[in-house]
Each structure stands twice: as C-alpha cells, then as structure tokens.
Amino acid sequence: MPLGIEKIVSGGQTGVDRAALDAASVLGIATGGWIPEGRLSEDGPIPxxxxxxxxxxxxxYSVRTELNVRDSDCTVVISRGELSSGSLLTFQLAEEYERPVLHLDVxxxxxxxxxxxxxxxxxxxxCEVLNVAGPRASSDPEIYSLAKSLLVLALADT
Incomplete structure (x- = not known):
C-alpha cells in the first residue's frame, strides 16, 4: 500500500471528506469512517x-469527527487558510488523542x-489508517478538487 496506508477514513461530508474517499477509490485503498446518524450531509443523505x-x-457531526480521530492512526486536515469549525475540532481532537496530525494549507x-x-x-x-478531514464544499467550492488531486498525487507517487 502507498506509504503503508491500508485504509482512508472520513466523515462523508462534501468537500475534503468525499475527496479523500474518491482518491482512495482511484488508488485502490480501502475506505471507511463514521458518519452522522441518518447519513447526514449538507447536500442531503450521503450517497x-x-x-x-x-x-x-x-x-x-462532532461525535463522528471524534470517532474517526479515535479509530485512526493519524490525521491530515486539508484546507486553504486557517482551520475553523469542524476542521479545527478535528485537529484539536487528534492532539487530545495524541495522534499524529498535519494541517496542509493548500x-x-x-x-x-x-x-x-x-x-x-x-x-x-x-499510519495504516489515515483520517482525512477539511472544509465542506459550501465553505470552499474548490477544495474537493484540490484535496483529491493532492491525495492522488501524493499516494500514487510512492
């Protein structure tokens, strides 16, 4: 597996979460993660x-965020600019759980x-299980394509 990553998890939200799942699919990496009850997301039920x-x-949403941090070995938060709301919570929870965490401002x-x-x-x-988080599409319409490109390029080169 690329860089030892066997599974990519996310919370299923639009934006970075789905970019991570789609990048994993392209690369043949297993996916998983916790999502809110009812498959809630900003664009309706998670597909x-x-x-x-x-x-x-x-x-x-904060419960699924914590479960994904808890159940992963490390976390990367991808954004453009400073972290806020759920992305910031993810970073803070990773620190609380003493999990390696990286913020990529891209x-x-x-x-x-x-x-x-x-x-x-x-x-x-x-890091066998990588948690990937970041802003939803409504707060940054370009973040999906940036995050997916970043992950595919980073993990395909190895």
Whole structure:
C-alpha cells in the first residue's frame, strides 16, 4: 500500500471528506469512517456509493469527527487558510488523542509543495489508517478538487 496506508477514513461530508474517499477509490485503498446518524450531509443523505461508512448513534457531526480521530492512526486536515469549525475540532481532537496530525494549507499554486510535505510527514509516521478531514464544499467550492488531486498525487507517487 502507498506509504503503508491500508485504509482512508472520513466523515462523508462534501468537500475534503468525499475527496479523500474518491482518491482512495482511484488508488485502490480501502475506505471507511463514521458518519452522522441518518447519513447526514449538507447536500442531503450521503450517497450510497460510500457504502463502507458506518452511522454513529447520533446525528451530531462532532461525535463522528471524534470517532474517526479515535479509530485512526493519524490525521491530515486539508484546507486553504486557517482551520475553523469542524476542521479545527478535528485537529484539536487528534492532539487530545495524541495522534499524529498535519494541517496542509493548500492553494492551487501550492499543490506540489503540499504533496511533498504530506509524503515526508506520512513516511515518518506509523499510519495504516489515515483520517482525512477539511472544509465542506459550501465553505470552499474548490477544495474537493484540490484535496483529491493532492491525495492522488501524493499516494500514487510512492
């Protein structure tokens, strides 16, 4: 598996979460993760193609965020700019659970440097299950394509 990653997990939300699941699918990496009860997301129920995701016992987004941090070996949070709301919570929970965590602040012109930073960081971790988080599509319409490109490039090069 690329860089020792056997599984990529996320919370199923639009944006970075789904970019991670779709990148894993392209690369043949197993997927999983916790999602809110009722398959809640900002664009309606999380699509059935993400069948490996498990519903938490509550619709509370923060609960699925914590479960994904808890059940993974390390976490990467991908955004453009500073972390806020759920992305910030993910970063803080990773620190609380003493899990390795990396924030990649990436813009269109920074993909190559972010790919290298991610590869260097992940190769220094013992990470079989990678949790990937970041903003939803409504807060950054371009984040899905940036995050998917970053992950595919970073993990395909190994």
């Amino acid at each position: 059935g193609k993400y069948s490996t995701l498990r519903e938490a016992a509550t619709p509370d 813009g269109t012109d920074q993909i190559e440097s972010a790919v290298l930073e991610f590869q260097q960081w992940i190769s220094s971790q013992s």
